[in-house]
Amino acid sequence: MTQEKFSAIYQRAVQRKGSKAALAQLLSQPLTDSELLANTDDRWLAAFSQKVFQSGLSWHVVRKKWPGFEEVFWQFDIEKLLMMPDEMWERKAQDPKIIRHFTKVKTIRANAQMMYDIQLAHGSFSQFVAQWDSNDIIGLWAFLKLKGERLGGNTGAYTLRVMGKDTFLLTKDVEDYLRHTGIIDGGINTKRSHAAAQAAFNEWQQQSGLSLTEISQTIAFSVGDNRY
Numbered sequence: 001m002t003q004e005k006f007s008a009i010y011q012r013a014v015q016r017k018g019s020k021a022a023l024a025q026l027l028s029q030p031l032t033d034s035e036l037l038a039n040t041d042d043r044w045l046a047a048f049s050q051k052v053f054q055s056g057l058s059w060h061v062v063r064k065k066w067p068g069f070e071e072v073f074w075q076f077d078i079e080k081l082l083m084m085p086d087e088m089w090e091r092k093a094q095d096p097k098i099i100r101h102f103t104k105v106k107t108i109r110a111n112a113q114m115m116y117d118i119q120l121a122h123g124s125f126s127q128f129v130a131q132w133d134s135n136d137i138i139g140l141w142a143f144l145k146l147k148g149e150r151l152g153g154n155t156g157a158y159t160l161r162v163m164g165k166d167t168f169l170l171t172k173d174v175e176d177y178l179r180h181t182g183i184i185d186g187g188i189n190t191k192r193s194h195a196a197a198q199a200a201f202n203e204w205q206q207q208s209g210l211s212l213t214e215i216s217q218t219i220a221f222s223v224g225d226n227r228y
Contacts, residue, residue, distance in 0.1 A: 004181060006204040006215065013222040026221060030213045031164030036130040039163055041115055044125050046076040049108050051159045052150045053099055061099070068097030073108060078119075081112045110149035117147075134166040134212055135202055138194040141167075153189060161213065168201050168216035173224040180223075 010023075017023040031039075049069070053062045072095050074080045084092075092098075093105040115125045122128040132140045140160065145152035151159070160167045168174070170188055178184045183200045184193040204215050220226070 003183065003200060003203060006207045006210075006218075009204075009222045010208070010218055013218045016226070017221060023218070023221065027214045027217050030161075030166035030211050033130040036164055037124075037126050039126045041078055041119065041125045042076040044129075044159075044163060045078060045081075045108070045112055045115055046070070047159045047163055048111050048148070048151060048155075049073075049076065051155045051162075052107050052111075053101070053104055055150070055153075055155055057099065065097070065099055068095070072098050076108075076112075078112045078116055081109060082116060084109075104150070107149040111151070114147045114149075129160070129163075129165055132165075135205075136198065137165075137167045137212060138198045140165075141194065142191075166211045166213050168197065168212040170197065171216075171220055173220040173226070174216055177219050177223045 014020050014023050017026065046069075050062060050066060053069075070076070072092050089105065089109060090102070093102040094100055098105075118125050118128045122131070129140070137157075137160075141152075141156050144156035148156065154170065157167055157169055161169060170178075175184075175188050178193075178197055178200070184196050186193050201212050201215055204210075205212060208215065210218075
Protein backbone atom coordinates (compact mmCIF):
# COMPACT_ATOMS: atom_id res chain seq x y z
CA MET A 1 0.00 0.00 0.00
CA THR A 2 1.32 3.43 -0.97
CA GLN A 3 1.89 5.75 1.96
CA GLU A 4 -0.79 8.43 2.12
CA LYS A 5 0.38 11.96 1.41
CA PHE A 6 0.41 14.22 4.44
CA SER A 7 -1.68 16.79 2.57
CA ALA A 8 -4.56 14.29 2.51
CA ILE A 9 -4.19 13.57 6.22
CA TYR A 10 -4.12 17.30 6.93
CA GLN A 11 -7.23 18.03 4.88
CA ARG A 12 -9.13 15.27 6.64
CA ALA A 13 -8.14 16.69 10.03
CA VAL A 14 -9.21 20.19 8.93
CA GLN A 15 -12.59 18.85 7.82
CA ARG A 16 -13.08 17.06 11.14
CA LYS A 17 -12.12 20.10 13.22
CA GLY A 18 -14.05 22.62 11.11
CA SER A 19 -11.27 24.84 9.77
CA LYS A 20 -7.54 25.28 9.43
CA ALA A 21 -7.63 27.82 12.26
CA ALA A 22 -9.46 25.40 14.56
CA LEU A 23 -6.94 22.66 13.84
CA ALA A 24 -3.99 25.02 14.32
CA GLN A 25 -5.23 25.89 17.81
CA LEU A 26 -5.09 22.21 18.74
CA LEU A 27 -1.53 21.62 17.57
CA SER A 28 1.40 22.18 19.93
CA GLN A 29 4.94 23.22 19.05
CA PRO A 30 8.04 21.47 20.38
CA LEU A 31 10.76 23.54 22.00
CA THR A 32 13.79 24.65 20.03
CA ASP A 33 17.15 23.17 20.99
CA SER A 34 18.08 26.35 22.86
CA GLU A 35 14.75 26.28 24.71
CA LEU A 36 15.29 22.64 25.65
CA LEU A 37 18.55 23.62 27.32
CA ALA A 38 16.57 25.72 29.78
CA ASN A 39 15.12 22.51 31.26
CA THR A 40 17.23 21.73 34.30
CA ASP A 41 18.07 18.09 34.85
CA ASP A 42 16.13 17.88 38.12
CA ARG A 43 12.99 18.71 36.09
CA TRP A 44 13.76 15.89 33.70
CA LEU A 45 14.10 13.44 36.58
CA ALA A 46 10.86 14.72 38.11
CA ALA A 47 9.05 14.32 34.77
CA PHE A 48 10.34 10.78 34.20
CA SER A 49 9.42 9.83 37.76
CA GLN A 50 5.92 11.25 37.47
CA LYS A 51 5.29 9.31 34.27
CA VAL A 52 6.57 6.10 35.89
CA PHE A 53 4.16 6.54 38.79
CA GLN A 54 1.28 7.41 36.47
CA SER A 55 1.72 4.11 34.63
CA GLY A 56 -1.03 1.84 35.92
CA LEU A 57 -2.24 4.38 38.49
CA SER A 58 -4.69 7.27 38.41
CA TRP A 59 -3.02 10.31 36.87
CA HIS A 60 -5.20 12.53 39.07
CA VAL A 61 -4.00 10.82 42.24
CA VAL A 62 -0.35 11.07 41.18
CA ARG A 63 -0.65 14.77 40.35
CA LYS A 64 -2.43 15.46 43.64
CA LYS A 65 0.39 13.74 45.52
CA TRP A 66 3.20 15.29 43.47
CA PRO A 67 4.02 18.20 45.80
CA GLY A 68 4.78 15.54 48.40
CA PHE A 69 7.16 13.81 46.01
CA GLU A 70 8.96 17.10 45.38
CA GLU A 71 9.37 17.60 49.13
CA VAL A 72 10.40 14.05 50.02
CA PHE A 73 12.90 13.75 47.15
CA TRP A 74 14.48 17.21 47.55
CA GLN A 75 13.03 18.62 44.32
CA PHE A 76 14.74 15.72 42.53
CA ASP A 77 18.25 17.04 43.11
CA ILE A 78 20.26 14.31 41.38
CA GLU A 79 23.48 14.58 43.37
CA LYS A 80 21.65 14.64 46.72
CA LEU A 81 19.57 11.62 45.76
CA LEU A 82 22.60 9.60 44.71
CA MET A 83 24.21 10.23 48.09
CA MET A 84 21.29 8.61 49.94
CA PRO A 85 22.04 5.22 51.54
CA ASP A 86 19.76 2.24 50.94
CA GLU A 87 18.00 2.55 54.29
CA MET A 88 17.05 6.17 53.58
CA TRP A 89 15.44 5.14 50.29
CA GLU A 90 13.45 2.52 52.18
CA ARG A 91 12.27 5.11 54.70
CA LYS A 92 11.32 7.61 52.04
CA ALA A 93 9.38 4.93 50.15
CA GLN A 94 7.12 4.64 53.21
CA ASP A 95 6.51 8.37 53.60
CA PRO A 96 2.74 9.06 53.58
CA LYS A 97 3.33 12.25 51.56
CA ILE A 98 4.00 10.09 48.47
CA ILE A 99 2.46 7.02 46.85
CA ARG A 100 4.12 4.19 48.73
CA HIS A 101 5.34 1.90 45.97
CA PHE A 102 8.92 0.85 46.67
CA THR A 103 9.52 -0.71 43.25
CA LYS A 104 8.65 2.56 41.53
CA VAL A 105 10.53 4.63 44.12
CA LYS A 106 13.67 2.67 43.22
CA THR A 107 13.34 3.87 39.62
CA ILE A 108 14.05 7.41 40.85
CA ARG A 109 17.46 6.30 42.05
CA ALA A 110 18.20 4.27 38.91
CA ASN A 111 17.18 7.09 36.56
CA ALA A 112 19.09 9.64 38.63
CA GLN A 113 22.20 7.50 38.11
CA MET A 114 21.52 7.23 34.36
CA MET A 115 21.19 11.00 34.12
CA TYR A 116 24.29 11.62 36.22
CA ASP A 117 26.33 9.41 33.90
CA ILE A 118 25.02 11.39 30.93
CA GLN A 119 25.91 14.65 32.66
CA LEU A 120 29.51 13.48 32.95
CA ALA A 121 29.66 12.67 29.24
CA HIS A 122 27.56 15.51 27.78
CA GLY A 123 27.48 18.31 30.33
CA SER A 124 23.78 17.92 31.09
CA PHE A 125 20.89 15.65 30.28
CA SER A 126 19.18 18.55 28.52
CA GLN A 127 22.21 18.97 26.29
CA PHE A 128 22.12 15.27 25.46
CA VAL A 129 18.43 15.39 24.52
CA ALA A 130 18.71 18.66 22.58
CA GLN A 131 21.52 17.24 20.44
CA TRP A 132 19.63 14.07 19.56
CA ASP A 133 18.39 14.13 15.96
CA SER A 134 14.60 13.83 15.85
CA ASN A 135 14.94 11.97 12.54
CA ASP A 136 15.97 9.08 14.79
CA ILE A 137 13.74 9.80 17.77
CA ILE A 138 13.10 6.07 18.12
CA GLY A 139 16.81 5.76 18.88
CA LEU A 140 16.33 8.02 21.88
CA TRP A 141 13.31 5.97 22.94
CA ALA A 142 15.47 2.82 22.74
CA PHE A 143 18.28 4.48 24.72
CA LEU A 144 15.89 5.46 27.53
CA LYS A 145 14.46 1.94 27.63
CA LEU A 146 17.94 0.36 27.75
CA LYS A 147 19.71 2.75 30.10
CA GLY A 148 16.79 3.93 32.22
CA GLU A 149 14.42 2.11 34.51
CA ARG A 150 10.80 1.64 33.40
CA LEU A 151 11.22 4.17 30.59
CA GLY A 152 10.19 1.84 27.78
CA GLY A 153 6.82 1.68 26.07
CA ASN A 154 5.21 5.11 25.96
CA THR A 155 6.75 6.34 29.22
CA GLY A 156 9.95 7.74 27.73
CA ALA A 157 8.27 9.14 24.63
CA TYR A 158 5.47 10.85 26.58
CA THR A 159 8.02 12.42 28.92
CA LEU A 160 10.03 13.74 25.98
CA ARG A 161 6.84 15.31 24.57
CA VAL A 162 5.91 16.85 27.94
CA MET A 163 9.38 18.37 28.26
CA GLY A 164 9.30 19.81 24.74
CA LYS A 165 11.46 17.43 22.69
CA ASP A 166 10.07 16.92 19.20
CA THR A 167 8.67 13.40 19.01
CA PHE A 168 5.72 11.57 17.59
CA LEU A 169 3.63 9.42 19.95
CA LEU A 170 2.18 6.02 19.29
CA THR A 171 -1.20 6.78 20.83
CA LYS A 172 -4.16 4.52 20.11
CA ASP A 173 -5.39 6.75 17.28
CA VAL A 174 -1.94 6.98 15.69
CA GLU A 175 -1.36 3.25 16.09
CA ASP A 176 -4.74 2.47 14.55
CA TYR A 177 -3.95 4.72 11.58
CA LEU A 178 -0.52 3.13 11.05
CA ARG A 179 -2.05 -0.35 11.14
CA HIS A 180 -4.99 0.52 8.89
CA THR A 181 -2.65 1.93 6.25
CA GLY A 182 -0.24 -1.01 6.49
CA ILE A 183 2.73 0.97 7.78
CA ILE A 184 3.00 -1.37 10.76
CA ASP A 185 1.63 -4.89 11.13
CA GLY A 186 3.34 -6.29 14.21
CA GLY A 187 3.73 -5.42 17.86
CA ILE A 188 3.59 -1.68 18.42
CA ASN A 189 6.79 -1.58 20.48
CA THR A 190 8.95 -3.81 18.30
CA LYS A 191 12.06 -2.43 16.61
CA ARG A 192 10.47 -3.16 13.23
CA SER A 193 7.32 -1.16 14.01
CA HIS A 194 9.30 1.74 15.48
CA ALA A 195 11.56 1.85 12.41
CA ALA A 196 8.58 1.77 10.04
CA ALA A 197 6.83 4.54 11.96
CA GLN A 198 9.97 6.68 12.02
CA ALA A 199 10.44 6.29 8.27
CA ALA A 200 6.83 7.30 7.63
CA PHE A 201 7.02 10.33 9.91
CA ASN A 202 10.31 11.42 8.33
CA GLU A 203 8.65 11.28 4.91
CA TRP A 204 5.67 13.32 6.10
CA GLN A 205 8.03 15.82 7.66
CA GLN A 206 9.82 16.29 4.33
CA GLN A 207 6.47 16.80 2.62
CA SER A 208 5.04 19.25 5.15
CA GLY A 209 7.92 20.99 6.94
CA LEU A 210 6.03 20.42 10.20
CA SER A 211 7.44 19.00 13.41
CA LEU A 212 6.96 15.35 14.37
CA THR A 213 4.78 16.65 17.18
CA GLU A 214 2.42 18.49 14.81
CA ILE A 215 2.31 15.58 12.37
CA SER A 216 1.52 13.09 15.13
CA GLN A 217 -1.27 15.26 16.49
CA THR A 218 -2.69 15.90 13.02
CA ILE A 219 -2.87 12.16 12.34
CA ALA A 220 -4.67 11.63 15.64
CA PHE A 221 -7.17 14.37 14.78
CA SER A 222 -7.74 12.90 11.30
CA VAL A 223 -9.09 9.55 12.53
CA GLY A 224 -11.18 8.03 15.30
CA ASP A 225 -14.07 9.62 17.15
CA ASN A 226 -12.58 13.06 17.79
CA ARG A 227 -14.73 15.09 15.39
CA TYR A 228 -15.48 18.68 16.43
